[in-house]
Amino acid sequence: MHHFTYKNGALHCEDVSLEAIAAEAGTPVYVYSDATLRRHYGVLADAFTDTDCLIAYAAKANSNLAVLRTLAELGAGADTVSGGEIQRAMHAGIPASKIVFSGVGKTEDEIRIGLEAGIFQFNVESRPELHRISRIAQEIGKTASIAFRVNPHVEAGGHAHISTGAAEHKFGVAWHEAEEFYREAADLPGVDPVGIGVHIGSQIMSLAPLKEAWTRVVGLARTLRENGVNITRLDFGGGLGVPYKPGDDPETPAQYAAAAREVLGDLDVQLILEPGRLIAANAGVLISRVEYVKERDGRTFVVLDAAMNDLIRPAMYSAHHEIAPLREPEAGNTRISVDFVGPICESTDRFAKDRPSTPLKEGDLVAFMTAGAYGAVLSSQYNSRPLVAETLVRGDAWSTVRIRPDFEQMIALERMPDWLDG
Ligand code: LLP
Numbered sequence: 001m002h003h004f005t006y007k008n009g010a011l012h013c014e015d016v017s018l019e020a021i022a023a024e025a026g027t028p029v030y031v032y033s034d035a036t037l038r039r040h041y042g043v044l045a046d047a048f049t050d051t052d053c054l055i056a057y058a059a060k061a062n063s064n065l066a067v068l069r070t071l072a073e074l075g076a077g078a079d080t081v082s083g084g085e086i087q088r089a090m091h092a093g094i095p096a097s098k099i100v101f102s103g104v105g106k107t108e109d110e111i112r113i114g115l116e117a118g119i120f121q122f123n124v125e126s127r128p129e130l131h132r133i134s135r136i137a138q139e140i141g142k143t144a145s146i147a148f149r150v151n152p153h154v155e156a157g158g159h160a161h162i163s164t165g166a167a168e169h170k171f172g173v174a175w176h177e178a179e180e181f182y183r184e185a186a187d188l189p190g191v192d193p194v195g196i197g198v199h200i201g202s203q204i205m206s207l208a209p210l211k212e213a214w215t216r217v218v219g220l221a222r223t224l225r226e227n228g229v230n231i232t233r234l235d236f237g238g239g240l241g242v243p244y245k246p247g248d249d250p251e252t253p254a255q256y257a258a259a260a261r262e263v264l265g266d267l268d269v270q271l272i273l274e275p276g277r278l279i280a281a282n283a284g285v286l287i288s289r290v291e292y293v294k295e296r297d298g299r300t301f302v303v304l305d306a307a308m309n310d311l312i313r314p315a316m317y318s319a320h321h322e323i324a325p326l327r328e329p330e331a332g333n334t335r336i337s338v339d340f341v342g343p344i345c346e347s348t349d350r351f352a353k354d355r356p357s358t359p360l361k362e363g364d365l366v367a368f369m370t371a372g373a374y375g376a377v378l379s380s381q382y383n384s385r386p387l388v389a390e391t392l393v394r395g396d397a398w399s400t401v402r403i404r405p406d407f408e409q410m411i412a413l414e415r416m417p418d419w420l421d422g
Contacts, residue, residue: 002282003033004369006328011367015396018287018326022365025389025400027289028306030376031367032062032401034070034394036283041074044275047257051264053271054120056100058238059085061276061373062284066392066401068092071279077120079238079274083110090117100235100272102149102197104170108136115142121272123149123197123235125172130185137190146185147195147235150178152216156201156209156239161317171199178220182229193229195272196221199237202277205250207259210239214263221267235272236260242281244320244370253278277373284372286311286388287326290364291343300338302360307342308349309382311368311375315348323351326365329358340366344383376402386410 003014011018013033021031045055056077059068063085068078069092077098078089089099096117101110104125111133114122124130124146137144151172173181178196185193200213214236221231241250251259260271288306295301313319323340336359340351351368360366368375379388389404405412 001039002036003039004036004285004367009328011324011326011328013285013393013398016393016398018285018367019365021391021393021398022287022289022326025391026404027287027365028304028310028388029287029404030284030371030388030390031287031398032064032067032280032284032372032390032392034392036372037067037070037279038074040279040283041071041076044253044257044273044278045074047253048260048271048273051257051261051271052269053273054098054100055273055275056098056120056235057279058274058276059089060377062280062375063088063377064390064392064401065092066399067280068094070392079276083107083113086110086113086117086119096120100274102199102274106132108132111136112140115140115144118142120145121195121233121235122146123195124185125149127173127181127184130181130188130191134188134190142190144191145194146191147197147233148173148178148181148185148193149197149199149235150175150217150220152198152200152213154200154209154213154216156204156213172197175216179223179227182224183227186229194231195233195235196224196231197235197237197272199235199274200239202239203241204239205241205248207251207255210236210256211259211263214260218263218265218267221269231269233270233272234264234267235274238274238276238278240275240278242277242370242373244281245322279373281370281373284370284375286368286371286375288366288368290360290362290366293361300336302338302340302357304340304342304351304366306351306368306388307344307383307385308346309344309380309385310342310388311351311371312378312380313371313374314351315346316378321351321371322369323355323357324367324369325358325360326367333358344385381410384410 056079058079072093081103099119102123149172288304292303308315335356342349390402
């Protein structure tokens with residue numbers, strides 16, 4: 001469910017015409033829907049009303065400050081994976097007491113940022129990291145609440161590149177070593193082992209692998225409690241998938257919540273969730289303009305002004321995004337098969353191959369649907385294309401929430417060495 005619909009023949013976000021945004025903000029441009037963000041957060045929160053649950057939105061999915069602030073207003077916490085994300089979340093108004101810090105490579109500086117802010121929890125991924133956190137916490141006179149992210153040896157996720165729970169993946173501590181790690185942590189100063197974390201992948205369409213992983217975690221919590229480690233929190237990670245194309249049928253938040261409750265049984269713990277895509281994906285689109293329609297060797301290439309640097313998911317994960325014309329096609333319109341491509345000199349700069357589409361011409365506008373998660377956050381300035389702009393709609397109002405840098409801003413971080421000056 002989202003708030004991008006045709007009204008009077010033109011695609012709108014809530015009550016704003018996307019053509020109007022494109023005309024003023026230029027293209028390519030991301031457009032996010034406040035109502036959709038709120039709805040997704042609300043549906044998930046409602047599904048867990050009877051459970052003591054912190055929804056720590058995975059900031060990596062879309063960390064625009066306005067998006068984070070919108071979610072902060074709703075009471076969301078944040079799952080973060082860098083010092084920058086911790087600072088971003090706090091800057092947007094998410095209290096440190098709701099921030100979880102995940103990630104396999106936390107640097108000394110990042111750990112300090114988390115400790116000094118007094119974040120809710122560190123999800124620890126290795127023994128050396130445990131000792132590093134313990135040492136820094138002692139140095140600055142703090143105690144870190146920690147969970148080990150365990151690797152449950154359960155494979156899941158929509159694409160091999162976004163599956164994280166198998167033994168070959170770099171994530172988490174080994175299942176067979178987990179108990180030993182908790183014993184070790186219990187004896188270390190500066191750290192307080194209070195939780196267990198798990199995250200097995202992203203764009204997961206079925207609950208079975210999640211339930212399998214959670215069940216293992218619940219079993220471990222019971223064992224640890226019997227052995228005197230007071231586990232009070234379980235972090236069930238993120239990963240629930242979203243529909244990218246007709247026919248995609250992920251489990252609903254209500255089914256997800258029912259499964260979590262079933263697995264938890266009578267275990268009295270606080271639950272932490274780290275959803276990213278579920279909240280942000282359907283809340284955003286990327287608008288692009290057709291630059292050229294190029295016919296060659298029996299193919300029709302629709303060359304857009306958006307490129308892989310603006311939306312890398314098709315190039316990186318063979319991801320499918322529906323591509324909708326901003327002008328509503330008439331009923332019974334003809335469809336032709338086209339390749340949607342960007343202008344970058346790489347063959348992977350192709351958004352879709354042999355895609356049925358209404359005929360398009362130079363100047364027409366299209367929207368990449370379901371682009372609110374892992375879209376703008378993964379954008380770059382490759383080919384010296386300015387970073388893509390972002391906008392946020394609320395009802396009949398909209399605002400630019402990240403500007404498109406001009407040339408001076410694009411080069412502002414670069415310096416000439418002395419020997420090239422003058
Ligand atoms: N928690 C942890 C520890 C994670 O690593 C992730 C995502 C999440 C939560 C949020 O997962 P979600 O609910 O969004 O599935 N760039 C890829 C997705 C990478 C996901 C990485 N980790 C894509 O565009 O499909």
